[in-house]
Amino acid sequence: MxxxxxxxxxxxxxxxxxxxxxxxxxxxxxxxxxxxxxxxxxxxxxxxxxxxxxxxxxxxxxxxxxxxxxxxxxVNVERVEDVLLHNKLLEQAREPMNGLVFDVRPSQVVTPEDSTGFESSTSFKQEEQDPQSSAFTSRDQRPLYEIIFACDDKPKLLSQLTLLLGELGLNIQEAHAYSTSDGYSLDIFVVNGWEYEVDILRSALRKGIDKIKYRAWPLVQSMAARMDHRPMEVSPSSDFVQIPADAADVWEVDPRLLKFERKLASGSFGDLYHGTYCSQDVAIKVLKPERVSVDMLREFAQEVYIMKKVRHKNVVQFIGACTRPPISCIVTEFMHGGSIFDFLYNRRGKFQLPDVIRIASDISKGMNYLHQINIVHRDLKTANLLMDDQVVKVADFGVARVKDQSGVMTAETGTYRWMAPEVIEHLPYDHSADVFSFGIVLWELLTGKLPYEDMTPLQAAVAVVQKDLRPTIAADTHPVLADLIQRCWQKDPALRPTFAEIVDILNSIKEVVRSSGHHKRHPGRSDSGRRRGC
Structure with missing residues (x-):
């Protein structure tokens, strides 16, 4: 389509x-x-x-x-739930690991016997009909069902869906196929011919869709098989990670063009290298094959999906990814200054106040951009903030997510010392959780200290939730920054500022600090602005 x-x-x-x-x-x-x-x-x-x-x-x-x-x-604008359902399904289809999604429900649509189906001028409005009308009495009165599919628009997919409906003995009374401007399809069918419960129809559709997914979305289905402990079907087209294609963006990297120079870091599930790609300095994040799991593959696909969408001077630049054996990796620009975490705690560096404001401004601009395009980072911390040539960029989107339709998430994701209390408690949360983490980062930039350094990460998390504990803000901290930190780590997410507001606040004091000759501290700050210490 x-x-x-x-x-x-x-x-x-x-x-x-x-x-x-x-x-x-x-x-x-x-x-x-x-x-x-x-x-x-x-x-x-x-x-x-x-x-x-x-x-x-x-x-x-x-x-x-x-x-x-x-x-x-x-669309029948009187049936608001139809519009909301269509939007929900399209949003689910945009998640790279979902592939093809669907919904089925009983329908009250009544179409004349001579309805031609595709591109019919008859709408799918679900309206009550007069039982005495000729349209109602002259047709097969078996139950009608509305089946809605949403997916990444792929060649011949519509024919596969209609074939599936025919194989189930369903008669298509009406059909509407819509393609979105960002490459997805919404296909709506009204069918009859099903004589059993709707749950049985849903189960039959799911089995048929599984077969389609094996052909069109191999990773989605192969991972589902692994999660269900079923044998995984492997074919030449299903042994690599499937990321939604973008015709305007060629991102698959030929591993033969990668040169690994030195290992920068090693974790449980992957290693980070400095290397080159086509003579360009790059960072290469490689998954360890022996540790690959379903969750890792899902996060890997999600990270590639998100990184190929973002372009901002304060977000680390995505170069490409290897998704085919023998290597799975993500390639980004190399930031020669390393992470802020490494600078503060391994190199024992310190920032002067003008630098703190400049760095905080860069971070807030990058985060404001991400939030504007509905991306929640979920692990904002100094280790994921990289420096190079007087610029700081937000990095590592391994657990980032595109905000879902409800605007909230519940999974505990991130790092305890920087984690918002609602995330720790598994309560619904949204982009404001990133703002809380930014408040902790800003405090680190000013103090050069690890948050809750005398506690284990778990002890800190418990204290944040149960005692409303926050790091101590020194009495001589610049008053505007002290106020901003306190606003960012408010317990109530609704009281935290947005990153757009944070950018404005930092801009308002940048020139004042630069012209006043302030260094790291602002003298004369009263104790009234202090919070409880660790």
Whole structure:
């Protein structure tokens, strides 16, 4: 299915219908998208669908803009749950390890006997019909089901889906196929001919989809087999990590062009090397083959997926990745200054106040960019902040995630000394957890000390949650920075600033500090701003 250009995801809320905003389908199409968006949003706000959730407006607008104008004409705006389900499935399909996702539910759609199916002008609106109408009485009255598929748009996939439905004995009464502007498809079928429970239909569909996944998404299915302790089918096309393709970005690295020079670090699951790629200095993060697991492969694929999306002067630059045997690795630019952690604790370095503000500004700019594109880092710490030529960049996206539709996550991810209390407690969290970690990093930059250095990581985590413990802010800390640190590590995530606000705060004091001749400390800070010590 050819993708239709319908504007970009993440666009701002729509202009008035008469203006030239949006994309795809001409002025009438843009107007219809804006009208459908406005009506669905109005119903969400008035109908208890979570209308107060942060980011809902942008998310909904991006959903309509990413689909062709025909979608806005077809969808029944009175059934808000339809739109939310379609958006949810597309977001799930964008996760690299999901591949093809689907949903099935009973439908009340009634289509005339002569409906032709694909690209039908009849919408899939689920409306109550008059039992006496000729359309209702003249057709097969067996139960109708709506089956929705969302996936990375692949050649011949639509034909495979229709073939699957036919193999299950389903008769397609109506079908709609939409391609998004970022290369995904949303395919909606209304079928009959199924005489059993919907759960049995769902199970039958899942088995059929598994077979499709073996061909189109080999890593997804092979990992599922391993997690279920089933024999894994191996073929020439399924023995490497599958990352969603991007026609505009050639990132697969030929391992023969990599030269390994020296090992920089070694961990339980991988090693980090300094090397070259096509004569360029690079860092090479290599998975240890003997330690590869399902979770490692998932994180590896997620990291490549995220890194190939990001471009910012304060985010380490992705060069490429090797996803085919005999090596699995991620190649990034090499930062000659090393990590801030190494500088502070191994080289015993110290930062003067102007440098602290410059470094904190670089970090906050990189993080603000990541949050703007819905990426939550989840492990922000000095070891993942790299220095080079008077610039600091955010690195290591091994546990980063694209924020899901609900905007929250619950897994305990990160490093205890920098971890937000809600993450430690396995409570729902979002991008504000990164802000908490930044507060700890800023304190480190000022003090040159390891957070909670007299405690084990686990002891520190317990104290943060149970005693609301934070590192001690020295009395002579610059008052603006002391206030910023305290705001960043507030227990209530809603009270923490955004990185956009942090950038502005740091910019406001940068010139003042530079012109005043301040060094590391600002004298005269009262004890009133101090928190309990470790």
């Amino acid at each position: 050819a993708a239709e250009s319908c504007g970009s995801r993440g666009a701002s809320p729509p202009p008035p219908p008469s203006s030239a905003g949006g994309g795809g389908g001409g002025a009438a199409g843009r107007r219809r998208k804006a009208e459908a968006y406005a009506e669905v949003l109005r119903r969400i706000r008035s109908g208890g669908y979570g209308g107060g959730r942060p980011g809902l407006e942008d998310e909904l607008w991006a959903h309509f803009q990413g689909l062709p104008a025909r979608y806005a004409l077809d």
